[in-house]
Amino acid sequence: MTDRSVVLAGGVEMPLVGLGTWQLSGRAAYEAVRSALEAGYRHIDTATMYRNEAEIGRAVRDSGVPREEVFLTTKLPPDRAGRPRRTLAESLAALGTDHVDLWLVHWPAGGRAEPALWREFLAVQEDGLARAVGVSNYRTAQIDELVAATGQTPVVNQVPWSPADHDPALLAESRDRGVLVEGYSPLKRTDLRSPVLAEIAAAHGVTPAQVVLRWHLEHGIVVIPKSANPERIAANLDLFGFALTPDEVARIDGLAR
Numbered sequence: 001m002t003d004r005s006v007v008l009a010g011g012v013e014m015p016l017v018g019l020g021t022w023q024l025s026g027r028a029a030y031e032a033v034r035s036a037l038e039a040g041y042r043h044i045d046t047a048t049m050y051r052n053e054a055e056i057g058r059a060v061r062d063s064g065v066p067r068e069e070v071f072l073t074t075k076l077p078p079d080r081a082g083r084p085r086r087t088l089a090e091s092l093a094a095l096g097t098d099h100v101d102l103w104l105v106h107w108p109a110g111g112r113a114e115p116a117l118w119r120e121f122l123a124v125q126e127d128g129l130a131r132a133v134g135v136s137n138y139r140t141a142q143i144d145e146l147v148a149a150t151g152q153t154p155v156v157n158q159v160p161w162s163p164a165d166h167d168p169a170l171l172a173e174s175r176d177r178g179v180l181v182e183g184y185s186p187l188k189r190t191d192l193r194s195p196v197l198a199e200i201a202a203a204h205g206v207t208p209a210q211v212v213l214r215w216h217l218e219h220g221i222v223v224i225p226k227s228a229n230p231e232r233i234a235a236n237l238d239l240f241g242f243a244l245t246p247d248e249v250a251r252i253d254g255l256a257r
C-alpha cells in the first residue's frame with residue numbers, strides 16, 4: 001500500500017479514500033463532487049441505483065481534473081442482472097465517459113452469487129468498459145462460487161465496515177483470496193460519541209470521525225465516507241497527517257458488536 005492508494009489484483013491503482021454519494025442527488029450531488037475534487041479526492045463512488053451519475057459526470061468534467069486522474073466506481077443493481085451491458089452503457093452515457101474504473105455487482109441477486117452475471121462482468125472488463133470488476137455485499141462462500149465457475153476473482157468486495165462491524169475473519173479470508181475489502185457506511189454505523197474514539201481523537205488533535213476513517217486505513221480497508229458538507233468532505237480526506245498506534249487500533253477493534 002502506498003500512502004494514498006492501493007494497487008488491486010490486476011494492477012489498477014485505487015485511491016484509499018473516496019467520496020460516497022448515496023442519497024446525494026441533483027445539485028447536492030454536483031456540489032459535493034466539486035467540493036471533493038477541490039479538496040483533493042480522486043475517487044468517487046456511485047451506483048445506477050443512486051440516480052446521480054449524470055450530476056457526477058458533469059461535476060468531474062466541470063472540475064477541470066482530467067478524467068484519467070479520477071477513479072470512478074458504479075454498480076449494477078440486481079434487477080438489471082438480465083441486461084448488464086445495457087445498464088453499463090447507460091451508466092457510461094450518464095457519467096460521460098467511455099469506461100469506469102470499477103464496476104460492482106451491487107448485491108447478490110436474490111441472495112445468489114450469479115456466476116453467469118460474473119462472466120458478463122469479466123467480458124465487459126475484457127472489452128475495456130471497466131478497468132476492474134468486483135462485487136458488493138458478497139459472503140466469502142459466494143465469492144468462492146464465482147471463482148469456481150470462472151477462475152477469476154472479484155478484486156473488490158464492498159461491504160459495510162465500521163468499528164461495530166469489525167470482522168477479522170472476513171478480512172483474512174478476503175486477503176487470502178486477493179479481494180480488497182472496501183468499507184461503506186463507515187460513520188453512519190459508528191457511535192461517534194464513544195469515549196474510546198473521543199480519547200484517541202483528543203490524543204491526535206483530530207475528530208472521532210477522522211479516527212474511524214484512519215482506523216479503516218490502518219487495516220488496509222478502502223473507505224468511502226459520504227458528506228454533503230464541504231468542511232466535512234475535506235476533513236474526511238485529511239487522514240494522512242497522523243497514524244494510530246497498534247494499541248489504539250486494538251481498542252477500536254474492541255468496539256465490535
Ligand SMILES: NC(=O)c1ccc[n+]([C@@H]2O[C@H](COP(=O)([O-])OP(=O)(O)OC[C@H]3O[C@@H](n4cnc5c(N)ncnc54)[C@H](OP(=O)(O)O)[C@@H]3O)[C@@H](O)[C@H]2O)c1
Pocket residue numbers: 019020021022023045046106107136137158159183184185186187188189192209210224225226227228229232233235236
Ligand atoms: N454497496 C452498498 O450496498 C452500499 C450501501 C451503503 C452505502 N454505500 C456507499 O458508501 C457510501 C458511504 O456510506 P453512507 O452514505 O451509507 O454513510 P456514511 O458515509 O457512513 O455516513 C454519512 C453520514 O455521516 C455524516 N458525516 C459525514 N462526514 C462526517 C463527519 N466528518 N463527522 C460527522 N458526520 C459526518 C453525513 O452527514 P453530512 O452529509 O451532513 O456531512 C451523513 O449523514 C455511500 O454514500 C455509498 O457511496 C454502498
